[in-house]
Structures are given as C-alpha cells and as structure tokens.
Amino acid sequence: QVSELVQFLLVKDQKKIPIKRADMLKNIIREYRDAYSEIVNRAGRTLQEVFGLQLVEIDTKRHIYILVNNLPHSEGQYLCRGKEKEKMGLLLVILSFIFMKGNSVKDSESSAKIRFVVPHFPFAPHSLTPPFPGALWEFLHLLRVYPGKQHGVFGDVRKLVTEEFVRQKYLETTHIPLTDPPEFKYQWGPRAEKETSKKDVLNFVAKIQGKDPTFWASQYSEAEAVP
C-alpha cells in the first residue's frame, strides 16, 4: 500500500495541484482506512529517503497535501517540461511584488480602470477611478503583461494568475467585503510559504535592483524574523 501511495502522490503532483486525503483514501488506501496515518507516515518517509521530497499538509482541517523539494539547490540545469520555468518566473515576480508591498495587494474584478460605486450611503454615488498605484495588474502592465490581451508566452494571463496559481496554492485571493464591483486581495498561498521564503524573495529583489537587502529595512526585518 505504501509504495502504491508513493507512486500515486508522485503522479498527482505533476500538475502541482494539492492532493486531498479523500482521493488518497478512495484510490489507494480503500479498505485499509484504519491504517491510514501509518501508511501516510511511511509514504512520507519513503519520499524523503528515496526522492528527497517532503510531504506537507498545508490544510490540517481539510487534509490537503503537497510535495516540496527538501534537497539543497543544485547548480545544474533545472529540468522542466513545457512552460514551467517561465511560469515560475512570472510567479516569482508576483510573489516579490506582493511581499514588498506589505504581503497583500489589491485587485478588482474588472480591469485596472474601474468605476467605484458605493451604493449603501444615502448620498449620491460618486464614481472615481481607484488608482491603487502598485495594484498587481498595473504593475504587470509595466512588464508588458496585460490581463485582457493574449500573451505570447503565457496565453491567458488572467486565467493563469487567478485560476492556475490559485488552484496550485501559490497564490491566495480573498474577497474584500462590501466592495462593489467586488474587490480581491492577493496574498501568498500556502505552497508559496513552503517552497520559498520572504528572505529568498527579498534577495531576488535585491539582486534585480542591484541593492543590498537591508536597503528595505522593514521588509528585511520581517524576512529575518520568520521562524
């Protein structure tokens, strides 16, 4: 059962969509339900000892797992299929932006320039364009990445960011209450928390901008503070 589960997890991890306990029970463990935790523990040990991968439960309530690489970075080429590497590039840029902006950035349903209406007040509704300098899509505009336009490398970028990255748990979107049109905020998802760190991301920003990480004092102290 253990080796079947190991294979199951490795294949399920291909798309980087987190694995649910329910799927594991249904497909592999089946009648051995009572031994579930023992089987999972042993599978985790095998994954670590044989593949150097860590089985991490990112949602203890709903029992959802991901595989994370536990080996130190090797200097060689990172083997990837398809557009994996480019997507990771975009993701890194987004995660950096979110962190440097205070761990949370806003976006709204419609495009960057929207009409902001508050109907709840008895006054005549105003309409204004929220600037949010630094909102995620405004930032990506600067990199020639547009939500409404098909991108040469990423295709439907909005779908990639709001669906794929979110489903993979790299990003998390939360609806801000009582906003109309609905507004969301983007934060790091649990997979991002496990696969990278604020420190790594700050180092990336520092490298790109040719500055020392300590240049951004509060981000630096936040990055150092994480246990």
Add this chain to the structure above:
Amino acid sequence: ENRESMLNSKSNRLTEALEEANRLFDGVCRAREAALDAQFLVIASNIGKEKANELHSEMSAFDSTAFAEDLLTFMGINRTEETDDSEDVPGVFLPSDAWQTMGEEAPKYFRRAPTFHYMMGSFKSEPPVPKQRIERQKKASRGKAEQAMPAQLKKMEESHQEATEKEVERILRILQTHFENDPNTPISFFDFVIDPNSFARTVENMFHVSFLIKDGLAKIKLDEDELPIIEPLKPSGGGEEDSRAGARNQVVVSLDQKEWQ
C-alpha cells in the same frame, strides 16, 4: 464614500466620517438605518486597516516602477535611441526569450519538487488481445509436432538398434575371417579395436566387441605379456556350461585420447 481620499495618509477624512457617523447614530430609530450604520463601520474599519498597511510599507518605500524597469533590464530589453513609430514607447523592445531568461533564474528561489514522469511512457492497452491469439496458435501447432515426434523417434531408435547389430555382426565376421586365415596367431585386442585415425571409432569398436563377448561370440584372454587378445568362439551347446561358469568375468578397459595416441 470617497475611498481614495480617505486612504490618503495625510487626510483626516476617515476620522471625520467616523465622527459624523457617531452623531448620526443618535438620530437612528429604524432598523434599516442601524443596518446602514453597521455597514459603514465595516467599510470604515477596512479602510482603516488599509491605511495602517500603507503606513507600514511607506516605512521602506518600495518603488514598484523602478523594480519593473530593473526586471525588464534583466530580461534583456532593448532600449534604442531611434523612434521607429511614434505610437508606442519609442524604441523599446522586449526580446522573445525575455521570460525564458527569467525562467532560468526563478527556480533557484523555489524548493519545487521536480515533476515525476515515467521515462518509457505507459503501456498501451491493446497488445494483450493479439497475444492470446498467438498463444493459442502456438499450442495448436505444438500438439501436431509432438504427435509427429514419437513416430520419428521410433524410427530412429529402430535404425539405431539395427545399426548396432549390423556393426556387431560385421565385426564378428572380420574377427572370424582373421582367425580363419591364421588360427594360431592371436589377435591383439588393441590392434583389433583401435582405429588409428579416429578415437571415436576406436571407442565404437570396443563397444561393439563388448556385445560379442556378452553374447558369447568372442572371448578375451590375457596372453603371456598380460595383454588382452581376442578370438571368436563357436556358439555350441557345450558352451553353456562354460558360459555359466566362466563367462562372467568382467574387464574394465579404460582408454583415453592420450593413451590412444
């Protein structure tokens, strides 16, 4: 209502709005108005949280525009002096492998599990069906072959026996002929059986001679030099006693290729 101006850290508009809401609340007497007031509080607290956030990030101001420009540089953007068309940003051109360049750098910052793929791909589900058919055919043909075999074998064995018998008879005749020609000179056993050209033949000859001896058609004696000699016997009735008594001697002769040479 005017979210942006409230967010401005320099403005006190949020505080003013809160104070006004407080005043208004005193005049509230209907449930609907109370609900409105509650909604206002939610919005106000959200704005308050955002203001606090902005304060925090302003401590170490992050210039996202500068970051974007540096990223473009990293990705290999071409900034030329000429202006080809006045529509777009003059002379700025992002190469097609821009994101590939980023893709080379990015994995270093992630502890991402390499995706697992079978090297040889998976088995296709078709082959099993033809395989069964082939197996059945094989079984059928094998049955026939087996049936054919026993018949052949029988034939072979028969011929084998015949061959041996013929050989033995032949050798006996040779022996008898030799003895008739010269009855007083013993025939050396070795001279008789050894074929100077073939070791295998020699062994065969010895084998055939042994039949003669077994059947009492020849006998081997030791001469004065202790060397074996062979002579034919006449199978006669009187020989029965002899065969009972004396013919049960056995001789083991060992001969290897070296000795034969």
